[in-house]
Every structure is written in structure tokens, then in C-alpha cells.
Amino acid sequence: MKRNTLTLVAILILGAISFSSFAEGKELTKQEKKELRKEKRAIRKAERERYNQEMHDKAYQALKDFNFVLEATSLQNKRGKMINVSDHLNFISVEKDKATLQLSFRGYGGPNGLGGITLNGKIRNEKFSTDKHGNQYLEFNVMGAAIHAEVRISLNASDNFADASVDASTRSSKIQFRGSLVPKDDTRTYKSGFDI
Secondary structure: OHHHHHHHHHHHHHHHHHHHHHHOOOOOOHHHHHHHHHHHHHHHHHHHHHHHHHHHHHHHHHHHOOEEEEEEEEEEEOOOOEEEOOOOOOEEEEEOOEEEEEEEOOOOOOOOOOOEEEEEEEEEEEEEEEOOOOOEEEEEEEEOOOOEEEEEEEEOOOOOEEEEEEEEOOOOEEEEEEEEEEEHHHOOOOOOOOOO
């Protein structure tokens, strides 16, 4: 609400300056136009930073509460090959002591009916840390019927962008999820009903 009010006030002030110049019948000078553009850019930048900080605060609280979803927009394998994926179908979900990892690739068959696999497990050995730049880290193990993996999540200090590496000890395979970390209530993901 504060953000909308601030934006409205800034628009009204800039509009009043432009309108008063127009009403007086004089054209803005190059310098005045330059200053006006500079002020508009500064307002947009401040709005972006405020929005990113709000998103970070929500993501950090969700991370601490163990009630979040990392919606992946890209995946990277252990050899460094990266592919873009749908954030609605590729995610890591954590709720209290349970975790779900879902992969989905278009054009492929898979046990979850979405072209991939959906794995569930219990969370063990969780550990939080923060580096000197303010980035937050969460490490835990996931153990389930078809998964035994170590998960490391890194949340940026300035927004809700996060990386998560999943090291599966059963097949010595590693995959990295990259995307936005959001509270579980705000997620747009679709979980397959065919999970393991």
C-alpha cells in the first residue's frame, strides 16, 4: 500500500511540473527534460529495489519457517548443461519436515505423468547460515522411498532469487535448480498426483 501511495505522489508531482510548464505556454528546456527523465528513472529504481526487498523478506521468512517452494526456471546437470523449464512444473517444495522435488520435461514420458519424476522425503539435519554479504543458506538431507539426497539452497540478499543443488547419493548425480523462492501459499506450481 505504501508503495502505491509513493508512486501516485511521485506521478502527481511530475505531472504537476509538466502541466505547469505547459499551462504557462513554455516548452521545457533540454536541461529540464533531462532532469525530469532522471527523476523518473530514480523513482522507478527505488520502486524496483523496494519490491525486491519485500520479496526477499517474504522468501527469507518462508525459508526460516520451512514453508516454501523454489520455482525453478532453469535446471543444470553435473556437466554444466543448462535447460530452461516451466516454473509451474519444476520445483523443490518444503513444508515443515517434508520435501518434494519435481522434474518435468516437455515431450518426454515419466512416472509422474508430466514427463519427469516427483519424489517425496523427510527432511533431516537442517542447517542455516548467512555469509558476510547477507546471502542466506539452508542445507538439509532428504530421505524417502526413492530419494536420498543432500540439498543446499542459497537465497540472494537483495531479492527472492535462489539456487538449489541436489546431490543424490544413490546414483551420484547432481542437479541444480534456479528460480524464485516463494512462500508455499504464494506458489503457482502444479504437483503431480503420481509421486514416489
